[in-house]
Amino acid sequence: MAGEAHRVGAGVGPLLSVRGLTLEYAQRRVFATERTETLALRDISFDLESGKTLLLFGTSGSGKSSLARCLVLLERPREGQILYKGEDLLSLGRKALKSARREIHLIFQDSGLSLNPRFTVEELIAEPLVIHKALESQREIDKRIRTVLNQVELGQGFLERRPSELSGGQRQRVAIARAIVLRPTLLILDEALSALDLSTEGQIANLLLDLQEQYSLAYLYVTHDLRLAGVMAHEVAEIRDGRIVRQDMPTIVLTANLQPVS
Amino acid sequence: MNGASFGLARGEVLGVLGESGSGKSTLAKALMRLLPKGAQISKGVIQFEDQNLLALTEGEMDRIRGGQLSFISQDPGPSLSPVMRAGDQIAEVIHAHRDSDWDRCRAEASSLLDRVHLSSRSRRMYKAYPHQLSGGQQQRVVIAQALACKPSLIIADEPTASLDSSTAGEILELFRELKQERRMSLLLITHDPTILRGLADRVAVMYGGRIVEIAPLSQVYNRPRHPYVRALLDCVPAPTANRTTAPHTRLRTIAGSSPDPGRLAEGCSFSPRCPERVETCETRSPVSVEVERESCVECFLYGG
Numbered sequence: 225m226a227g228e229a230h231r232v233g234a235g236v237g238p239l240l241s242v243r244g245l246t247l248e249y250a251q252r253r254v255f256a257t258e259r260t261e262t263l264a265l266r267d268i269s270f271d272l273e274s275g276k277t278l279l280l281f282g283t284s285g286s287g288k289s290s291l292a293r294c295l296v297l298l299e300r301p302r303e304g305q306i307l308y309k310g311e312d313l314l315s316l317g318r319k320a321l322k323s324a325r326r327e328i329h330l331i332f333q334d335s336g337l338s339l340n341p342r343f344t345v346e347e348l349i350a351e352p353l354v355i356h357k358a359l360e361s362q363r364e365i366d367k368r369i370r371t372v373l374n375q376v377e378l379g380q381g382f383l384e385r386r387p388s389e390l391s392g393g394q395r396q397r398v399a400i401a402r403a404i405v406l407r408p409t410l411l412i413l414d415e416a417l418s419a420l421d422l423s424t425e426g427q428i429a430n431l432l433l434d435l436q437e438q439y440s441l442a443y444l445y446v447t448h449d450l451r452l453a454g455v456m457a458h459e460v461a462e463i464r465d466g467r468i469v470r471q472d473m474p475t476i477v478l479t480a481n482l483q484p485v486s
Numbered sequence: 487m488n489g490a491s492f493g494l495a496r497g498e499v500l501g502v503l504g505e506s507g508s509g510k511s512t513l514a515k516a517l518m519r520l521l522p523k524g525a526q527i528s529k530g531v532i533q534f535e536d537q538n539l540l541a542l543t544e545g546e547m548d549r550i551r552g553g554q555l556s557f558i559s560q561d562p563g564p565s566l567s568p569v570m571r572a573g574d575q576i577a578e579v580i581h582a583h584r585d586s587d588w589d590r591c592r593a594e595a596s597s598l599l600d601r602v603h604l605s606s607r608s609r610r611m612y613k614a615y616p617h618q619l620s621g622g623q624q625q626r627v628v629i630a631q632a633l634a635c636k637p638s639l640i641i642a643d644e645p646t647a648s649l650d651s652s653t654a655g656e657i658l659e660l661f662r663e664l665k666q667e668r669r670m671s672l673l674l675i676t677h678d679p680t681i682l683r684g685l686a687d688r689v690a691v692m693y694g695g696r697i698v699e700i701a702p703l704s705q706v707y708n709r710p711r712h713p714y715v716r717a718l719l720d721c722v723p724a725p726t727a728n729r730t731t732a733p734h735t736r737l738r739t740i741a742g743s744s745p746d747p748g749r750l751a752e753g754c755s756f757s758p759r760c761p762e763r764v765e766t767c768e769t770r771s772p773v774s775v776e777v778e779r780e781s782c783v784e785c786f787l788y789g790g
Contacts (some may be wrong), residue, residue, distance in 0.1 A: 277729075283650040284621065391743055392506065421505035421677055421744065422721045426737035433736060448650045454727030455735055475728055 237310060238271035239442050240295075240410060245269070245304035247290055247466075264290040265301065265466045274409065275440040279457035279474065281450060287466035288446045292414045295444070296330050297321075308410075326356050329403035333415035335395040339387040346383040349373065349401050358406055368405060376401045376431060393424035397431070404435060410442045418449060429456060453478055487512045487695040491774070496638065497669040499661075501686030501703070503679055505718075507744050509695035510675045514643045517673070518557050519547050535638065553583045556632035560644035562624035566616040572627045573599060573612030579634040598633060602626040602660060622653035629660065639671045646681060654681070661685060679719060683707070688780070691715045694745045694755030697774070701781035711783045714740075714756045754785070762787060 247265040252258075264287050272278050282288040293299045295306060297313060306313040308324055316324065332338050339348055349369045352358070359365050373382065376397040387395055396416065403411055413432070417425050429452055435441060445456055453460055453474040460477040462470040470477065487509040494500050504510035515521045517532060519539060532539040534555065539547065551557070559565055567575060576595035577588065585591050596612055604611040604626050616624055625645060632640050642661075646654035662685055664670060674686060682689055682703060690700040691712065699712040710716045720738040727735055742759040745751070751758065757767035764786060772790030774782045784790050 283652060393743060422679070423505060423718060423740040424743070426721050426723075426739035430736045430739065437734075450651070451723050451725075452737075454725065455723055455729060455737055458729055473730065475726075478725060 238307075239274045239309060240272040240444075241305075241307040241310075242271075242295070243269050243305040243307065245291070245294060245301050245306065247287075247294055247299055247301040263466055265294065268304070268463075268466075268468055270461055270468065270471070272410070272442050272444060274442050275436065276459070277436070277443040277445055277457045279445045279447065279450075279453050279460045280463060281447060281453070281460055281477070282463035283448055286463045288448075288463050289414055290466075291463065292330065292412050292444070292446045295412055296325075296328060322356070326358070326406050327409045328412070329406075329408050329410075330412045330414060331396075331399050331403055331416045333418050335399035336387060336392070339395060339398060341387050343386065344383065345373075345378070345385050345390075345398055348387075348398055349405050352402055352406050356406060372401045372405045375404065375435065377427075391424075392420055393428060396420065396424075396428050400428075400431065400435070404439070404441075407439070408441070410444070412444045412446065414446045415448070416445075417452065418447065425452075432456070450474075450478055487516065490692075490697050492690055492697065492700055494639070494671050494673065496671055497665070498688070499665055499672040499674060499686045501682035501689040502673060502675040502692060503677070503682065503689055503718075504675075504692035505677055505744050507747050508692040509747065510677075510692050511643055512695075513692070514557070514641050514673070514675055517641060518551060518555065520551075520557075549583070552579055553635045554638050556635070556637040556640045558625075558628055558632050558640060558642040558645050560647045562621065562628045562648075563616070565628055566624060568616055570615070571612065572604075572614050572616065572619065573609075575627065576630050576634055579631050583635045595630070595634070598630040599627075601633065602630045603656075604630070620653075621649050622656065625649060625653075625657055626660070629657070633664070636668070637670065639673065641673045641675070643675045644677070645674070647677075658685060679707070679722060691718070694750055695747055696755070696784060697782075698756070698784045699782065701778075701783075705778070705781050711777060711781070711788060712756075712785050713760050713762050713787070717759075717761075 245265055245268040246263070249262045249264055250259045251262070253260065268291060270278065280288050280291065290299060294301050301314070308328070313321065313324060343351070346369060349372060350365055353365050353368065359368060370380065373380065378394065378397050390398065417428055420428060432443065433456070436443060457474050460472060460474050461468050462477060490513060492500070502510050502513065516527055521527070527540060530540070539550070573592065573595045576598055577591040580591040580594055581588065599611055604623060619627065646657050649657065658681055661672065665672060665685070674682065676682065686703050688701065689703050689706040690697045691706065691714070692698065693714050699706060699710070699715050706715065707719065710719055717740045721740065723737055729735070740759055745755045753768045753770055754772055757763045760767065766786055772784050772786050774784045775788050775790045776782050777788050
């Protein structure tokens with residue numbers, strides 16, 4: 225299946241189009257004279273459209289997180305293209321890249337590690353706006369922060385809190401607020417729901433679904449767990465040893481993968 | 487944690503179900519007498535076989551821990567020594583508790599590796615260091631360590647939480663086999679109701695440091711009584727959900743968030759989130775009531 229592109233949904237051109245992505249990690253072992261190369265991703269291709277969710281399923285070591293990191297250019301692939309709105313992110317200049325980066329965000333499993341512990345919630349949400357000089361005046365910034373805070377269902381009382389004073393679910397809400405404050409088009413959710421309790425996981429999943437409906441956000445939902453596939457995803461791609469080995473409707477992948485435990 | 491009471495029979499598997507902050511890990515540490523500094527057991531009895539664990543000296547407790555009473559933690563990494571071969575780490579446990587002959591200890595460690603399906607025919611697994619093993623393999627080594635002294639009770643705190651779903655399934659299958667083959671009791675702590683199916687005989691559900699419902703598994707899963715338990719089981723996503731045909735489906739959730747264990751309110755700790763709360767719930771704490779044989783619930787709806 226690799227090499228051949230699959231589409232998530234139908235409509236005009238895809239928002240994100242990945243073609244033949246190949247990533248390798250080179251490492252030199254202690255005392256070894258030659259470098260060994262590990263292929264983390266092999267010829268990955270897929271399309272993702274606005275408003276749709278592609279769930280990328282794989283066990284640990286399958287390459288799913290490498291792919292997520294590639295898409296935000298935290299890794300440099302050896303071959304292939306990452307076409308965002310038709311333009312290859314890998315060949316964009318710095319300025320064009322910065323504007324693309326405003327629109328693509330990555331949310332991790334443990335937001336406790338990605339939120340600066342010394343910042344207040346207000347500072348954390350303001351930071352992306354400041355970095356990207358997205359809004360003109362302080363008044364606009366304040367207004368945007370309050371809107372976003374309401375959207376992630378945290379009250380104004382949270383503005384002064386720091387990450388250590390938040391629960392896991394609340395931290396994940398702050399991470400989502402930071403991501404949506406720049407009005408992005410694509411969110412990459414790398415195990416973003418995996419560390420949460422059952423009752424919190426549902427709250428955050430519902431929040432993501434509501435935001436997706438409202439802003440036509442595209443999600444690449446990277447996970448080792450298919451439990452939420454039916455509710456969250458339009459399509460599931462299974463990655464194994466760095467290759468996409470199967471891509472189909474969630475119902476079909478679920479029937480194939482969920483062996484009864486007892 | 488507050489006023490937890492339960493018994494565990496020989497050969498029985500008790501599942502402890504709770505979300506973060508519910509006190510489930512504190513319960514495990516209290517049973518092992520491994521509570522961090524600052525925490526202490528102010529009241530109660532832990533009767534294990536024929537002795538009260540709380541009355542033992544540290545030295546006596548050391549002989550029981552790893553001997554008749556074993557513990558398996560969520561993350562196998564920190565419980566293994568990075569500089570010792572997997573097989574030797576198992577042999578060491580046997581040597582410390584039961585047998586002074588190293589050759590016999592090593593031979594037994596090999597057969598334990600076989601037992602947890604880490605085949606030692608080539609001795610590759612025996613000789614592997616923890617960093618050469620996957621998370622699932624490491625967890626099997628820890629289970630082999632726990633089995634080494636033929637304990638009568640194993641306490642496992644989220645033993646599958648750090649593993650992939652397919653690896654987790656294999657570890658649960660191993661527990662099922664061990665349950666059938668040895669008359670060993672198991673206290674299995676988890677936040678995920680699905681993993682207890684087909685394994686636990688009884689389930690204790692914890693909330694805000696208390697056991698709010700304890701009953702046979704079929705009772706809890708088919709006829710949950712406590713409003714929290716009903717709401718929690720409703721949160722399990724339906725495997726039949728289909729986003730393409732029903733795009734606006736949302737997951738069931740419990741409004742609000744789990745209580746901060748340090749700041750528990752007056753009355754029933756679930757009352758702020760409970761759809762069935764009455765006035766008494768906010769002022770008085772319910773007591774545990776046996777609503778049916780072996781089924782106890784802590785809620786005013788059942789006369790608590």
